[in-house]
Amino acid sequence: MMWQSGGPSGGKAGALSGWSRRQHQTAYWMISPAVIAMLLVHYIPMLWGFYISLHDVNLFTMADWMHAPFIGLRNFVDGFNPSTTTGARALRALLNITVYSAVTISVGYLIGLAVALLLNQQFWGRTFVRGLILLPYITPDSVAYKIWTFIFQSRIGILNRYLLQWGLAAEPPIWLIGPAALWAVVVASVWKGWPFSALILLAALQKIPQDLYEAARVDGAAAWQQFRWITIPHLQSVTVTLLLMSILWNFNAFNQFYVMLGRDPGVAAEVPSTLILREAFTNLRYGVGSALSIILMLVLLVVTVVYLRVLRATAGAEEV
Amino acid sequence: MRRCLRAIAMLVFLLGILTSMTSGATREITFWVMPNAPQDTHTAWLESRIEEFRKETGITVHYEIVGWGDAWNRLVAAITSGEGADVVQVGTTWNPQLAAMKGLAKLDVAEYGGTGAFMPANYESATYKGAAYGVPWFAETRCLFYNTDHFAEAKVKPPETYAELMEVGEALVKARGAGTAIAIAGNQAWDLLHNWAIILWAFGGNLISPDFKKATFNGPEGAQAMNWYVDLVRTGLASKACAEYNQPNADAAFINGNVSMAFLGPWNVAGIMHDNPSLNYDIVEPPAGPKGRAAFSGGSNLAILAASKKQADAKAWIKYLIRKDTLISYTKDLTHMLPATKEAFADPFFSVGVNRAFKAALEYATAYPPLGVWGSIENDITGEFKAIFTDHVTGQLGPNGVQHHLDIAAQRVDASLKNER
Numbered sequence: 037m038m039w040q041s042g043g044p045s046g047g048k049a050g051a052l053s054g055w056s057r058r059q060h061q062t063a064y065w066m067i068s069p070a071v072i073a074m075l076l077v078h079y080i081p082m083l084w085g086f087y088i089s090l091h092d093v094n095l096f097t098m099a100d101w102m103h104a105p106f107i108g109l110r111n112f113v114d115g116f117n118p119s120t121t122t123g124a125r126a127l128r129a130l131l132n133i134t135v136y137s138a139v140t141i142s143v144g145y146l147i148g149l150a151v152a153l154l155l156n157q158q159f160w161g162r163t164f165v166r167g168l169i170l171l172p173y174i175t176p177d178s179v180a181y182k183i184w185t186f187i188f189q190s191r192i193g194i195l196n197r198y199l200l201q202w203g204l205a206a207e208p209p210i211w212l213i214g215p216a217a218l219w220a221v222v223v224a225s226v227w228k229g230w231p232f233s234a235l236i237l238l239a240a241l242q243k244i245p246q247d248l249y250e251a252a253r254v255d256g257a258a259a260w261q262q263f264r265w266i267t268i269p270h271l272q273s274v275t276v277t278l279l280l281m282s283i284l285w286n287f288n289a290f291n292q293f294y295v296m297l298g299r300d301p302g303v304a305a306e307v308p309s310t311l312i313l314r315e316a317f318t319n320l321r322y323g324v325g326s327a328l329s330i331i332l333m334l335v336l337l338v339v340t341v342v343y344l345r346v347l348r349a350t351a352g353a354e355e356v
Numbered sequence: 357m358r359r360c361l362r363a364i365a366m367l368v369f370l371l372g373i374l375t376s377m378t379s380g381a382t383r384e385i386t387f388w389v390m391p392n393a394p395q396d397t398h399t400a401w402l403e404s405r406i407e408e409f410r411k412e413t414g415i416t417v418h419y420e421i422v423g424w425g426d427a428w429n430r431l432v433a434a435i436t437s438g439e440g441a442d443v444v445q446v447g448t449t450w451n452p453q454l455a456a457m458k459g460l461a462k463l464d465v466a467e468y469g470g471t472g473a474f475m476p477a478n479y480e481s482a483t484y485k486g487a488a489y490g491v492p493w494f495a496e497t498r499c500l501f502y503n504t505d506h507f508a509e510a511k512v513k514p515p516e517t518y519a520e521l522m523e524v525g526e527a528l529v530k531a532r533g534a535g536t537a538i539a540i541a542g543n544q545a546w547d548l549l550h551n552w553a554i555i556l557w558a559f560g561g562n563l564i565s566p567d568f569k570k571a572t573f574n575g576p577e578g579a580q581a582m583n584w585y586v587d588l589v590r591t592g593l594a595s596k597a598c599a600e601y602n603q604p605n606a607d608a609a610f611i612n613g614n615v616s617m618a619f620l621g622p623w624n625v626a627g628i629m630h631d632n633p634s635l636n637y638d639i640v641e642p643p644a645g646p647k648g649r650a651a652f653s654g655g656s657n658l659a660i661l662a663a664s665k666k667q668a669d670a671k672a673w674i675k676y677l678i679r680k681d682t683l684i685s686y687t688k689d690l691t692h693m694l695p696a697t698k699e700a701f702a703d704p705f706f707s708v709g710v711n712r713a714f715k716a717a718l719e720y721a722t723a724y725p726p727l728g729v730w731g732s733i734e735n736d737i738t739g740e741f742k743a744i745f746t747d748h749v750t751g752q753l754g755p756n757g758v759q760h761h762l763d764i765a766a767q768r769v770d771a772s773l774k775n776e777r
Contacts, residue, residue: 095728096777099435099458121739121768191597212600213543214750298544298602300739302746317429319732320453 082333089326098322111327115315122315126328129306130335132218136307137286140225141279147226148233149271155234156241166238173231181295184224188212188296212297217305221292228292233278240274241267276347280340287336308332383415385442385669388422388430390656392445392494392623392691394630395421401690409676415669435459438663442670445656446490448481449724449734454659455484456728456777461660461667463488468675469697477653477723478696484726490657491674492696494687497651497721498550498619499713500643504636506532506616514640518558518584521617521643525593528616535595538617539609540588543742544602549734550652551619552741556581557722558645564733564769568725568776571769573737574762581645582741582758586748599745611635621654622714626692639713653721655696694718732772740765 088101089111097104117123155166172180187195188211199205211220244266252262290309293301299318301310308328316325392398398421406417420441422430428450434440435457446454454460465471465488471479478492500521502514507524510531515521525537541548553563561577564570572578588594594615598606610618611632619642628635642651658677660670676682683700687693694714695701706715724730740761747753747761 094775095453095456095731096775098432101436121764189597190600191595208597210596210600210749214746299546300543300735300742302543302742304746314735317432318735320432321732 085326088322089330093322095320111323115324115327125306125311129308129311133287133307139222140286141282143226144230145233147230149237151234152237152241155238169231172228177291178295180228181224181292185296188220215304217297221296225292236278240271244270383669385417385666387417387419388441388444389419390424390445391421413672442664442666443673444659446659448655451482451490451657452484452726453728453731455489459662460489461662473697475696477721478655481723482657490659493656493658494693495655495696496621496693497717498621499639499717501618501620501637501639503616504638515643518643518645534592536615537593539606539615540594540598541603541606542599542601543745547603548738548741552585554642554650554652557650560647571766574766578762579759599749622692625710639710641713641717651717651721653723727776729772729776733769736768737765
């Protein structure tokens, strides 16, 4: 707010404040398209979603949904009451997505880190391999997950063919139904997601000054000690961002479940996004669907805040 | 005076221009249609007929082929926004739901030939609370397709009853191996209910009570019908893999010659001609249960969106599409569906060859009750149907498992029925 301190008698300060004001104005003009776009695409629909969650918007009222009856928090109660089908499914969906995210993110991160460390070495054809590992990531979700569906199909899937051929299964297991379905999606998601982690971690690895490693070697540090005390601390900021993004993406996971398991993946593989889609657009209970969406958003908000606070506290403690 | 004459002449000139502009203004409507036939033949047919209609009426029709997967959301969006299309194709089970949303225009069926002009079950599907909100376009029902080569190899005849189907299936399994007798849709199918409902009806059960107040499918007949369906997998007539099939997977298993029987529809005839023309097969009516034969009447209706400002032109297009010659051409030459008007259905083509069984089945086919909440009810039943398959596959379906899941579904359906207004 420097421009406020200037006045008509400000002289040089007045000139500076004028320049500063213009600079602020330019900045506002430049960010305004993005702000307007976010308002239109994100915030206004979110407000409508909140409005719908408090109203009885369903098959019979949706044609004039602006005048649907106000029902307070009933959609939230219906959506999370464990004695109702939707409520029980919603709670199970939150559990499923937590398990899915925990496994997918951690395994994806570890594979990505291992590959990044390998690709950070000098070897012939490194650039080609770097490009090659991106292939799963750039494959469209619909294509990649459909292929995984074929791989896991009981009768014609390649996985079962090998399991039977190698004597690891007596009869073809069913992968896309029941509890196994969640793990089939986890495998496909890890395959699809780890290249992104590898790429980001590789970029961070390449920024670590090599003289740190040279100094450590001179001091007699073993490879593990170099990794623990140089590599890991230098990857921390990237890891924080990467994990945060992964948490947000994975909690909102939809494509992989929809493509591999269909609109109704069953209780054991239900996730919030498929449940919300079904409640809102198949069962036409838009109010309940909106309430579930808002709760999912709040859960993600809490997870993000807690995650960042814990990290900040950990970083602060390490600095002390 | 001269000035006055000049002013009048100018006025006449301007009026003339305005009149010519008005008379030259094109009358246009938009039509959303599903992919009822292969894209190339479908578009060629539509374009030629649209041109013929334009010559007859001066109305230009802009069409868009909307996939079944997107159609529901597109229709709902069109209803809420009041924009998108004038005439739409709607599935028979969607018609009452869209009417309940107040999204479709109420129609005077007398303008289209009266209620007697249509197959009764199809007309019922176009109604909501007694009024028509659509016009039946084409009908379909599912019959039993069987591979004549496989049947000859196993020395069996097509089954007349569901009990016989099991016996025939066992003979086929002996001749050709486990899981090859029949393909059925499983957990990835959205239309599971269509396959089960015909068995339920044949066993004497009903989906809901006649007053639409209570679920009735969880009675002894329902449990018997469900056990019969699951037994196809349980006894090895169908592959266990069917539990994860959708309907196209089951269709493909039959069309490729991998299995000997499947419950398929008239659209599959075109699929067989396209994908495996050398397949030797025949079609018979659905087998009879203890209470006789039953069939599901599906298909599509034509409706006008309530928000359309071109109701008269939209009606003209619907009348053109259900006209005898147009409808026979659309069904006979293109889609292999069956016409929903009695006049077109009387064409001899639909009484011979593979159409015989469909025609016979449609005579007694039943439509689902025309309820606004039907979508919810269908999901309630299908959800538990899938849970039964899942429990069977994971070995958790105990002796009372089927009844337990049917009871859960019935509770949900009862709750859904209470929401009907």
